[in-house]
Amino acid sequence: MLFAVGATDRWARDGITANSLMPGAIVTNLQRHVGGTVRQPPERRKNTEQGAATSVLLAASSLVEGVSGRYFADCQGQPVVSEATSDLLGVAPYALDPSNADRLWDLSSRLVA
Numbered sequence: 190m191l192f193a194v195g196a197t198d199r200w201a202r203d204g205i206t207a208n209s210l211m212p213g214a215i216v217t218n219l220q221r222h223v224g225g226t227v228r229q230p231p232e233r234r235k236n237t238e239q240g241a242a243t244s245v246l247l248a249a250s251s252l253v254e255g256v257s258g259r260y261f262a263d264c265q266g267q268p269v270v271s272e273a274t275s276d277l278l279g280v281a282p283y284a285l286d287p288s289n290a291d292r293l294w295d296l297s298s299r300l301v302a
Contacts, residue, residue: 190260190280195290197258206257208247211277213262215240233276260284 196207213235246264247253260267260280270279283289 190284191286191290191293193260194258194285194287195294198287198290199294201257206253206255208253208257208259208261210243210247210260211262212240212243258285 190209193207193209196205200207214233215237216234217237243261243264247261256266262278267278267280269282269285271282
């Protein structure tokens with residue numbers, strides 16, 4: 190999310206948009222290789238098409254044209270929440286803070302240099 194906030198601040202004038210997203214708990218055979226169990230309840234699990242839907246929306250839909258620096262899940266922009274919710278939706282205020290994004294971008298530029 191902080192990358193999207195920083196990219197929006199740096200490139201919006203050039204018409205470049207950046208958002209972040211959560212595809213959800215996509216049920217594939219990959220889980221067998223990482224151990225553990227899927228922590229999402231069955232009604233929140235997604236097949237591959239459902240898991241790709243938010244990515245496709247952000248990449249190709251005119252519905253989000255010009256929208257930038259936002260967090261999406263289940264094909265919806267997510268609200269700012271101050272506490273974690275049981276459905277794991279929403280975005281914390283610190284993840285939208287431009288000063289946090291600047292610190293991340295500054296750190297990454299020093300690591301690459």
